[in-house]
Amino acid sequence: xxxxxxxxxTLSVQEGDxxxxxxxxxxxxxxxxxxYKQELGKRPQLIIDIRSNVGEKKDQRIAVTxxxxxxxxxxxxxxxxPEDSAVYFCAASKGGGATNKLIFGTGTLLAVQP
Amino acid sequence: EPEVTQTPSHxxxxxxxxxxxxxxxxxxxxxxxxxxxxxxxxxEFLVSFYNNEISEKSEIFDDQFSVERPDGSNFTLKxxxxxxxxxxxxxxxxxxxxxxxxxxxxxxxxxVV
Numbered sequence: 001x002x003x004x005x006x007x008x009x010t011l012s013v014q015e016g017d018x019x020x021x022x023x024x025x026x027x028x029x030x031x032x033x034x035x036y037k038q039e040l041g042k043r044p045q046l047i048i049d050i051r052s053n054v055g056e057k058k059d060q061r062i063a064v065t066x067x068x069x070x071x072x073x074x075x076x077x078x079x080x081x082p083e084d085s086a087v088y089f090c091a092a093s094k095g096g097g098a099t100n101k102l103i104f105g106t107g108t109l110l111a112v113q114p
Numbered sequence: 115e116p117e118v119t120q121t122p123s124h125x126x127x128x129x130x131x132x133x134x135x136x137x138x139x140x141x142x143x144x145x146x147x148x149x150x151x152x153x154x155x156x157x158e159f160l161v162s163f164y165n166n167e168i169s170e171k172s173e174i175f176d177d178q179f180s181v182e183r184p185d186g187s188n189f190t191l192k193x194x195x196x197x198x199x200x201x202x203x204x205x206x207x208x209x210x211x212x213x214x215x216x217x218x219x220x221x222x223x224x225x226v227v
Binding site for chain 2: 034036041042043044045046049089091099100101102103104105106107
């Protein structure tokens, strides 16, 4: 069935360092890949997304890369700050249609040490 | 910025009781969803709803679950006879036509005792 694997489950970095979180999806029909940041007890918030027709997208300190052949996509956060500390979830969907359900990864707890 | 609102924020119920979780999606959105997140775990798809009917449901969404859009603004999730394992955060979400991005509500934390 549809599955998204995410690694690592926890990541601790020093403030100012970069953080990379990787995901692999199983359904080759997936064409939309969002990343969500979730603070404790809060809703998932979309931070960046990428569609399958591009290989990379950047928004200030955050970038996402997609390798369709390998069915991998990654989140890159540069110059990390303590407020980046949260759980990050990747997700994949087939896009369009009446469903477009998101299949989430298992999450990465990012801790940025000041 | 438009928001998806959910009520209540926290509900405690006895096992076997019925609960209704309420959501008000963004007004011009067409697609509606319920997801759940057991504490410390990933977010899981429950059901999608479009054009006044369910478009897809997961294995979790069994006969104890139902959804309704009774009045064109509210979108509800009903659990008929709650079990301990139904304890989770339930998120409503909505999406506009042609857009892939979801807007999630702030969630209802359901605790079944």
